[in-house]
Amino acid sequence: MTDDNKVSTDDLPEPVVQRPRINASLVWLVPVIAALVGLSLVIHAWVQAGPTIDISFQSAEGLDPGKTPVKYKSVVIGKVTTVRLSDDRTHVIAKVALEKSAQSFATAGSRFWVVRPRIGLGGVSGIDTLLSGAFIGADVGQSQEPKTDFTGLESPPSVTHGAPGKTFDLHSDDLGSLDIGSPVYYRRIQVGRVSSYHLNKDGKGVTLQIFIDAPNDQFVTTSSRFWNASGIDVSLGADGLKVNTQSLATVLAGGVAFQDPPGPHESRPAQENDAFTLFNDRTTAMAPPDGEPKYIRMRFEQSLRGLAVDAPVEFLGVPFGRVVSINLDFDEKTQTFPTVVGAVVYPQRLGKAHDKLVALARAQGDDEQMSQMMSRLVEHGLRAQARSGNLLTGQLYIALDFLPKAPAVAFDGTSRPLEIPTAPGDFDKIQQQVADIVGKLQKVPFDSIGNNLNDSLAELSRTLKQVNTGVLPEVTHTLQGAQQTLGTANSAFAPDSPLQQNLGGTLQELQRAARSLRVLTDYLGAHPDALLRGRRADDKPAPQATPLPPPSSAPAQGSKP
Amino acid sequence: MTRLPRARDLGLVGCHVCRLVCRDVEAPNAACPRCGSALHRRKSASYTKTWALLIAAFFFYIPANVLPIMRTVSLGDVDDNTILSGVIELWVKGSPDLAVIVFTASIVVPVLKFFALGLLLISSQRGSRWAQRQRGKLYRLVEFIGYWSMLDVFVVALLTALVQFGFFSEVEPLPGVVFFGLTVVITMLASMTFDPRLIWDGRDFDD
Numbered sequence: 001m002t003d004d005n006k007v008s009t010d011d012l013p014e015p016v017v018q019r020p021r022i023n024a025s026l027v028w029l030v031p032v033i034a035a036l037v038g039l040s041l042v043i044h045a046w047v048q049a050g051p052t053i054d055i056s057f058q059s060a061e062g063l064d065p066g067k068t069p070v071k072y073k074s075v076v077i078g079k080v081t082t083v084r085l086s087d088d089r090t091h092v093i094a095k096v097a098l099e100k101s102a103q104s105f106a107t108a109g110s111r112f113w114v115v116r117p118r119i120g121l122g123g124v125s126g127i128d129t130l131l132s133g134a135f136i137g138a139d140v141g142q143s144q145e146p147k148t149d150f151t152g153l154e155s156p157p158s159v160t161h162g163a164p165g166k167t168f169d170l171h172s173d174d175l176g177s178l179d180i181g182s183p184v185y186y187r188r189i190q191v192g193r194v195s196s197y198h199l200n201k202d203g204k205g206v207t208l209q210i211f212i213d214a215p216n217d218q219f220v221t222t223s224s225r226f227w228n229a230s231g232i233d234v235s236l237g238a239d240g241l242k243v244n245t246q247s248l249a250t251v252l253a254g255g256v257a258f259q260d261p262p263g264p265h266e267s268r269p270a271q272e273n274d275a276f277t278l279f280n281d282r283t284t285a286m287a288p289p290d291g292e293p294k295y296i297r298m299r300f301e302q303s304l305r306g307l308a309v310d311a312p313v314e315f316l317g318v319p320f321g322r323v324v325s326i327n328l329d330f331d332e333k334t335q336t337f338p339t340v341v342g343a344v345v346y347p348q349r350l351g352k353a354h355d356k357l358v359a360l361a362r363a364q365g366d367d368e369q370m371s372q373m374m375s376r377l378v379e380h381g382l383r384a385q386a387r388s389g390n391l392l393t394g395q396l397y398i399a400l401d402f403l404p405k406a407p408a409v410a411f412d413g414t415s416r417p418l419e420i421p422t423a424p425g426d427f428d429k430i431q432q433q434v435a436d437i438v439g440k441l442q443k444v445p446f447d448s449i450g451n452n453l454n455d456s457l458a459e460l461s462r463t464l465k466q467v468n469t470g471v472l473p474e475v476t477h478t479l480q481g482a483q484q485t486l487g488t489a490n491s492a493f494a495p496d497s498p499l500q501q502n503l504g505g506t507l508q509e510l511q512r513a514a515r516s517l518r519v520l521t522d523y524l525g526a527h528p529d530a531l532l533r534g535r536r537a538d539d540k541p542a543p544q545a546t547p548l549p550p551p552s553s554a555p556a557q558g559s560k561p
Numbered sequence: 562m563t564r565l566p567r568a569r570d571l572g573l574v575g576c577h578v579c580r581l582v583c584r585d586v587e588a589p590n591a592a593c594p595r596c597g598s599a600l601h602r603r604k605s606a607s608y609t610k611t612w613a614l615l616i617a618a619f620f621f622y623i624p625a626n627v628l629p630i631m632r633t634v635s636l637g638d639v640d641d642n643t644i645l646s647g648v649i650e651l652w653v654k655g656s657p658d659l660a661v662i663v664f665t666a667s668i669v670v671p672v673l674k675f676f677a678l679g680l681l682l683i684s685s686q687r688g689s690r691w692a693q694r695q696r697g698k699l700y701r702l703v704e705f706i707g708y709w710s711m712l713d714v715f716v717v718a719l720l721t722a723l724v725q726f727g728f729f730s731e732v733e734p735l736p737g738v739v740f741f742g743l744t745v746v747i748t749m750l751a752s753m754t755f756d757p758r759l760i761w762d763g764r765d766f767d768d
Contacts, residue, residue: 012573012582012583012584013581013583013584013594013595014583014584014586014594015574015583015584015586015588015591015592015593015594015600016591016592016593016594016597017588017590017591017592018590018591018592018597018599019590025606025609027606027609027610027613027614028609028613030613030614030617030747031613031614031616031617031620033617034616034617034618034620034621034743034747035617035620037620037621037624038620038621038623038624041624041628067639067640067641132636132638132639133638
């Protein structure tokens with residue numbers, strides 16, 4: 001069979017010979033290339049891989065291993081690879097693989113926080129994370145010291161590192177409605193925000209940190225006053241109703257405002273981390289500096305109904321403190337219940353008076369607490385009084401005033417707290433005086449006065465009866481006589497009475513005499529020589545003269561020498 | 562077992578392209594006188610080429626599985642998936658049937674191909690006479706399923722083209738799918754370069 005086949009192959013065509021083909025072993029290039037590609041991927045990944053850090057959070061809410069990115073300025077710098085519970089189960093630890101380029105984030109100053117959607121009165125942030133899921137925000141510090149374990153912040157820091165501006169500390173009694181991120185206003189323009197807050201170590205107050213952006217940080221001076229601008233400040237004064245707010249947002253969400261006090265003041269820009277006091281409202285903030293508070297105590301013997309804690313303490317009408325405590329005491333000797341009132345006063349609020357008194361006290365070698373000065377003032381009648389500030393509500397305030405008539409009291413200026421002697425208040429005085437008057441009135445013998453009065457009235461009645469019976473008829477007679485007399489006088493003065501006619505004749509005579517006298521004077525005016533020579537015959541005025549020269553004596557005597 | 566004569570024993574060689582039977586002249590660069598394609602008793606350097614391609618495919622298979630192949634963005638939620646994580650996700654999210662299909666097509670089949678081709682190569686190189694018919698069947702199976710293992714690549718290509726709704730939903734391919742496609746293509750090439758006749762050549766014969 002094989003032989004047959006072999007024979008037949010001769011008929012088969014011969015293969016042609018070609019030029020040599022490419023060496024088959026070149027196919028090994030393919031796996032080499034594949035290996036190179038794989039290797040390059042490995043090297044790439046190795047080069048790209050940055051440090052791995054652990055960040056602990058309170059909760060892993062929103063953290064998705066393998067997915068949640070770490071972002072800085074919205075650039076992805078890493079990714080959460082695993083999330084696990086801490087050994088004591090109090091927090092979670094997210095392992096984050098940072099990129100090579102983000103190596104600098106694995107240093108001590110870096111901060112990490114979870115960006116979740118936050119909706120507050122101050123605004124909405126992180127809204128993009130509503131759909132895309134939370135991410136971890138990062139902020140790098142200045143430190144170069146490597147670090148791989150971080151504690152994540154529970155809320156985003158309001159100030160990123162390296163932002164131009166200054167940080168200041170504010171001390172306050174309480175936080176109010178402020179929160180991290182609350183705005184800080186200067187002339188109602190937002191210039192910064194609250195970056196953090198914490199309780200003071202002794203628990204007596206809160207310290208807030210605020211950050212003021214450049215260039216507005218220059219407006220914070222060493223004498224700037226900060227106040228809490230939250231809410232609405234409504235004041236009813238003599239000039240009407242005043243409503244004062246910073247902005248509607250602060251009414252709801254709170255905020256801080258600052259400004260320099262009016263009048264001359266130091267305007268040196270404040271240094272970073274300077275501390276200020278955060279006042280409750282603008283008025284208090286703008287008031288002159290309080291200085292160091294002093295505690296005083298007063299012991300009132302009367303009831304202090306209407307006096308409340310925080311009631312003002314005034315010195316000669318200047319408010320310079322407030323009541324901080326009201327306690328009832330018991331005095332065994334007098335078996336009374338005096339009220340002990342504690343108050344905090346700020347002597348510096350008295351301004352110049354305080355300065356002068358201090359200077360005077362120093363000059364006289366008084367001690368620090370000015371006990372001698374106080375003793376002198378008390379000698380001059382310095383007393384505390386609880387006065388009524390409002391007659392309607394009966395609220396009281398404490399007034400320190402000079403009452404020269406006040407009885408002298410023993411005063412120890414060195415005792416601490418300083419105990420100011422008291423005097424009964426005005427109202428109490430009036431009450432007492434009224435009571436005195438009432439007491440005196442009670443002593444008046446109204447009964448006997450009444451009896452005496454009764455007797456007197458009876459006497460009077462008798463007298464009047466006598467008058468009626470005896471005196472009055474006499475009077476009638478007398479009046480009748482007088483009437484007759486008047487009738488006689490009346491007839492004498494009647495127009496046709498002889499008296500009247502005589503009087504008319506006499507008056508006519510007098511008229512004539514006057515006329516002739518005038519003629520005589522006229523003649524004498526024209527001819528004065530007539531006095532010596534007598535009357536001339538050709539006198540013209542003669543006929544003008546009265547035809548009958550009066551024979552009366554008076555003018556003739558005057559005209560004849 | 563009687564040994565059947567082979568073309569080599571008869572001094573014949575067949576053209577792989579036009580199937581013309583020629584005389585075997587044992588020249589290294591013989592070509593078909595009719596169609597001009599190269600003439601060889603077995604595919605030239607079949608072992609070398611298949612081994613090289615198989616190893617290359619294996620190299621590509623590693624990044625194909627490690628790197629994510631597809632990114633789905635729905636409502637801002639970015640999700641990168643590798644082949645295996647995709648399978649797990651499908652399973653967890655309530656589509657075990659789909660998960661099985663994808664798992665079979667993307668993981669079982671390529672791995673099977675590596676093993677099958679490796680087995681064929683090693684056994685043939687050693688001239689083993691063990692289960693020659695079954696090995697032949699295995700080779701045909703490998704050839705048959707070869708082009709089905711592009712399933713993943715097709716899925717990614719289709720989704721990328723179809724799901725482009727901007728913010729709401731978006732699918733984009735990631736480098737992993739390229740390596741997966743390369744793996745599939747190169748394993749197909751490897752199974753093509755393997756000459757199944759080598760299975761029956763036995764110990765006394767080599768190219």
